[in-house]
Amino acid sequence: MDSVWFSKPRPSGGQPLGLSREAIVRKALQVLDEHGLQKLSMRKLAAELGAAPMSLYWHVPTKDALMELCLDEVFGELEPPDPDVDWETALRGMMHSMRHLALRHPWWVKTIGEYMSIGPNAVGTADAMLEPMRNAGFSAVDASQSVSTLSSFVIGFALAEVNFGDRGRLDVPPPDVARFADLYRDRYPRYVEMMNEPELWSLDRQFEFGLDCVLDGIKARVNVLK
Amino acid sequence: MDSVWFSKPRPSGGQPLGLSREAIVRKALQVLDEHGLQKLSMRKLAAELGAAPMSLYWHVPTKDALMELCLDEVFGELEPPDPDVDWETALRGMMHSMRHLALRHPWWVKTIGEYMSIGPNAVGTADAMLEPMRNAGFSAVDASQSVSTLSSFVIGFALAEVNFGDRGRLDVPPPDVARFADLYRDRYPRYVEMMNEPELWSLDRQFEFGLDCVLDGIKARVNVLK
DNA sequence: TACGAGCAACTTACACCGTACGAGAGATGG
DNA sequence: CCATCTCTCGTACGGTGTAAGTTGCTCGTA
Secondary structure (H helix, E strand, C coil): CCCHHHCCCCCCCCCCCCCCHHHHHHHHHHHHHHHCHHHCCHHHHHHHCCCCHHHHHHCCCCHHHHHHHHHHHHHCCCCCCCCCCCHHHHHHHHHHHHHHHHHHCHHHHHHHHHCCCCCHHHHHHHHHHHHHHHHCCCCHHHHHHHHHHHHHHHHHHHHHHHHCHHHHHCCCCCCCHHHHHHHHCCCCHHHHHHHCCHHHHCHHHHHHHHHHHHHHHHHHHCCCCC | CCCHHHCCCCCCCCCCCCCCHHHHHHHHHHHHHHHCHHHCCHHHHHHHCCCCHHHHHHCCCCHHHHHHHHHHHHHCCCCCCCCCCCHHHHHHHHHHHHHHHHHHCHHHHHHHHHCCCCCHHHHHHHHHHHHHHHHHCCCHHHHHHHHHHHHHHHHHHHHHHHHCHHHHHCCCCCCCHHHHHHHHCCCCHHHHHHHCCHHHHCHHHHHHHHHHHHHHHHHHHCCCCC
């Protein structure tokens, strides 16, 4: 009756499967990147891993914790700058890769506001941003305020950019802009005018403009030996 | 049997209750501000309004739509600047009130990344930011890039600020900083050093630093008549 | 006055979610 | 051989957003 022949392939209380914290995080990242934030549930993730939902909870205390792990993992994709270049090009490079990292992982920018980001990779990233500045003679306060300003800008920018989705990557406004413009033209003429400015649809240029502003401001405000 | 005495006060298929899109949004805002993002559900919101869950769906197509309405409503709290002041103090003022608006409504910053924010109040805010610059002689492109840069910075900053919660408002690091520092000191010395810099715990000063940077950059980069 | 239309609220039901709790199977060490 | 530890699983609970259909109220028209 309860012979082996009638038992499921991996009945109940199975032996160690491929599960591990790393494997779970890896698969979660894959789901997030491919299907987006809304599509990640513990149940689906477990199914994707060929395991039962509750099996994940041995390796990860809660879904929020898993999300924090995923967030930190993405921070790990940021590589530290070449130590030979000056602080400005080092930081400029890091900001660019941070923006592209955000565009690669839209869920990352959207979720980063929910958690504290004090995992090893996040802290490592902050440290890597501070290093070139300290080496160039920035005080601890100047360096940290500069990093805070730079990354605030980049995160804020990427958030807006991700938000407008793939529309932002097109060279041409989306089709319903016409209706939108008609609706708002009278009340908000400057906005509508701006919307129709083709040059503005280059987010690359917009990003560069902002980054230049911030860096200029830092250079003007900080005493560097140099 | 089904006499009035035995019927509920407002049985089934009731007459018009106080429900309306405005009332729902108002109550939703109240719940969001008082209890936070996680605590807002259609069911609880309905209960709070003395209505059945599904009753809300007559006035609002979906919860996402409701959230968009709430987001836009908060944009409405931003008042346009005094038209007599120069563009810089106008923008500076708007950025300050935007930051404080974000601190008043933490859920707002955290959620703003999920939706497009093209409601009337959001667009009105953008328009109000463009106005002083256009009047000062900024080109459409310069003005819009400047606004984009400024608001990216403010949103990004507020996101981080809200994130660290009330801790950020204290004059003293939270108690578990010591453990944290011990754990990371060897690997990430600059970060830990920064963390112990007492001056850095003034987020007001940090914000001012960043805002000054951005505004300086704009001034250096844009041809104004003036 | 009777009646159909439409508005605004309701009930029920479905599929899904995170996860507490406890039961197991297998490996390991005494 | 037994106890213990490690990992996986099944069940169940209380929640979620919302599709579908139902009921009563009010009002314009006959």
